[in-house]
Amino acid sequence: MTNNDIQEKIEQEREIARNACDASGANSKECAAAWDAVEELQAEASHQNEKKPKNSFENYCDDHPDAAECRVYDN
Numbered sequence: 001m002t003n004n005d006i007q008e009k010i011e012q013e014r015e016i017a018r019n020a021c022d023a024s025g026a027n028s029k030e031c032a033a034a035w036d037a038v039e040e041l042q043a044e045a046s047h048q049n050e051k052k053p054k055n056s057f058e059n060y061c062d063d064h065p066d067a068a069e070c071r072v073y074d075n
Contacts, residue, residue, distance in 0.1 A: 006045045013038045 017034035024030040054062070061070035 003045060003048055006041060006048065010038060010041045010045065013041055 013034070017031065017038050020034040021028070021031035061067065064070060
C-alpha cells in the first residue's frame with residue numbers, strides 16, 4: 001500500500017468514524033473502535049515514512065549484485 005493509498009484510506013476511515021460517533025454517540029464502543037482504526041492507519045503511514053530511501057550506490061548494487069564493489073565478505 002503506497003503512502004497516497006494510506007492517506008485516502010485514512011480519510012475514508014475518518015468519515016466512517018465521524019458517522020459512527022454521530023449515530024452511536026461520542027462515548028460509544030462503536031465510536032471508539034472506529035477511531036482506533038484511524039489511529040492504526042496513521043501509525044502505518046508514519047512507519048512507512050520512517051523508511052530511509054536507498055542511495056545511488058544501494059540502487060546500483062540492487063541492479064548489479066555481482067559487481068565487485070557490491071560484494072560483501074563475512075570474516
